[in-house]
Amino acid sequence: MEPLVLPSQQQLREHWVGKDLEEIPKPAVVLDRAIIRRHCARMKRTVETLGVGFRAHVKTHKALQIAEMQMDNGDPEAKFIASTLLEIEMLHPLLKSLKDAKKSVNVLYGIPLVPSHISRLATLAADIGEGSVSVMIDHPDQVPYLKDFFEVARFPVCVFVKVDTGYHRAGLPPISLNKNGLLEKLAKAEADGWVRFLGLYSHSSLSYTAQSPAEAMSHLIGEIQGCKDALGRWLSLLPTDRELVISVGATPQISSSHNLVGEGTDYPEAQKLKALLDNPCLKNNDVKVKIELHAGNYPILDMQQVSTNAREGAGSFEDEIAISVVAEVCSVYNDGERDKSEALVAAGTLALGREPCANHSRWGVLSSWRVGAERTTTRIVVDRISQEHGIVAWGSGMEGKPVPLNVGQNVRIFPNHACVAAAFFGWYFVVDSDEDQDGSRVVDIWVRGRGSGVSDPFLMTRFQ
Known part of the structure; x- marks a missing residue:
């Protein structure tokens, strides 16, 4: 046969x-391209208006055509998140062509580092170029494997430390970010030339239980504040010679950010969220902080997402x-x-x-x-x-x-x-x-x- x-x-x-x-x-399974275009265009308007960064997740759709639409999101850099190696491999030709065109690109492997995947990640990164791949760390035993990446790619891997702001799927709570010397080990690895620290990353799906714009915005506020608390507590162990990134989000939270540039600005939560996005820097120090929003389901949506009622005026x-x-x-x-x-x-x-x-x-x-x-x-x-x-x-x-x-x-x-x-x-x-x-x-x-x-x-x- x-x-x-x-x-x-x-x-x-x-x-x-x-x-x-x-x-x-x-x-x-059917997709309506017109709806996807509208959602991506709305995200672009919001990101540009709020002056924040954006990182597009591809795990929902796993389709190159939608990734290309997500790329036009108001952020001058092309930044993605993937949940599987295959998703990163799918993005490889796109990232390679963008890098060849001198555009800044980066894809984050969006789960705490899987050691056996280092070789494939590093091989992809070596072909795309320096700075093209990021990994997520939440345990000190993951740090030595980052040197294996360097040995293949011949340049440092970019690193986010995963913060648990209450969802408890992965990451470390702000008070425990230096678990067993994690931050010191990352600092030593950076001094040795095989790590580049980017910032803190949180993904909280607690907002999936939201039922109003105010609730969804309150979850985003909590994520940002949790990461700011972690930065403030552990700043002495983090690099201060660069802008540190706080990457936060999930589709309901990010959908709620549309309320800041349209209907829904009269919520107290909207005013608090806008203030956090406008001024994310820590008090009493000169370290610059940039907020980066991330989401993946937003171009498509589903019953789970629309039932959160995160965006005022939705159809x-x-x-x-x-x-x-x-x-x-x-x-x-x-x-x-x-x-x-x-x-x-x-x-x-x-x-x-x-x-x-x-x-x-x-x-x-x-x-x-x-x-x-x-x-x-x-x-x-x-x-x-x-x-x-x-x-x-x-x-x-x-x-x-x-x-x-x-x-x-x-x-x-x-x-x-x-x-x-x-x-x-x-x-x-x-x-x-x-x-x-x-x-x-x-x-x-x-x-x-x-x-x-x-x-x-x-x-x-x-x-x-």
């Missing part, structure tokens, strides 16, 4: 571009969420077979994701696309799921009404978590609601970076 060979991106484009979403194999789900899963209705139960009317769709845990979100207890929400329900009415929701199938029903208040679906009908489902929903699929079917109001015609195919093995042709020649 011949091994399965996946089609190339060009072959996918030749076959599917121009087709209606009704014609594509299902379940399938409907159809206006804000760029990702949807297209699924086919298998069966309908409108004739009293169950306590309430329901329908079965051919998309379950694998296609939609693993869990409800903090402010939305169901597994997804149906778009009004070709369903006939007005956007302002109670929504049809994914009430429960199994591995390959989902049960949809009316949300609260409409339980006695028949579900307006038919066998064979296609529906689009807004998932709770874009990162997890997209992970099941190898590529996105791209539509553009600016070009096609119904958002139903495939205009492009974007292939996702997937897996954990060596995928970059440049690296493959070096690890055979």
Whole structure:
């Protein structure tokens, strides 16, 4: 039996571009390019207006086309974060071309250092150029491995120290930043020439439980203040000959920063946040501090993100969420077979994701696309799921009404978590609601970076 060979991106484009979403194999994941453009443009306006730095995460989408849109974010430097080596390998050609064009580039491997990955990271960095790769440190035993990076790349690796500002996934609390002499060991490594200290990094997903702009802004304030406290406490062990970076964020927090340049500026939290961003420097010293915001989900959004209500004046789900899963209705139960009317769709845990979100207890929400329900009415929701199938029903208040679906009908489902929903699929079917109001015609195919093995042709020649 011949091994399965996946089609190339060009072959996918030749076959599917121009087709209606009704014609594509299902379940399938769809992105609306127009919405992504709007979110990226809004981020650019905010970053430029606030005068802060920005670092774009690529873990949600894992697509080079979106990374390129994220790059135009108002920060003169091209800065990214990745959660896997494969994501960095995906970015490698882009970073290399930017560096060759004399643009400052940097990608941060966004989890505390994995020692076995040093060789691949350093090989990529050596090809892109000095300053192109950063790592995250939160334990003194990680420091010796940084010399291995230098031995391959022949220049120092850039380093953030990970601060835990309350989320407790990774990092050190401000009071323990010098755990077992971590900061002294980094200072010694920098003096020896194989480390370049950048600053402090915090990523707190506590804001995913927010339900208002004020709550989301308060989480961002807490992150910035936590990192400032850490700098102030340990400044004597940190380099003072450069601008130190405080990198903070998660999509709800960063979405809340839009309130500072639009609606929502009358919140007390908005005034406090604006003051922190305008003057992040520590009192009574001359050390310069720069705030760098980071986020990854913001170009796409999902039910988790929009349910935080972090941005004042946001539109409907159809206006804000760029990702949807297209699924086919298998069966309908409108004739009293169950306590309430329901329908079965051919998309379950694998296609939609693993869990409800903090402010939305169901597994997804149906778009009004070709369903006939007005956007302002109670929504049809994914009430429960199994591995390959989902049960949809009316949300609260409409339980006695028949579900307006038919066998064979296609529906689009807004998932709770874009990162997890997209992970099941190898590529996105791209539509553009600016070009096609119904958002139903495939205009492009974007292939996702997937897996954990060596995928970059440049690296493959070096690890055979």
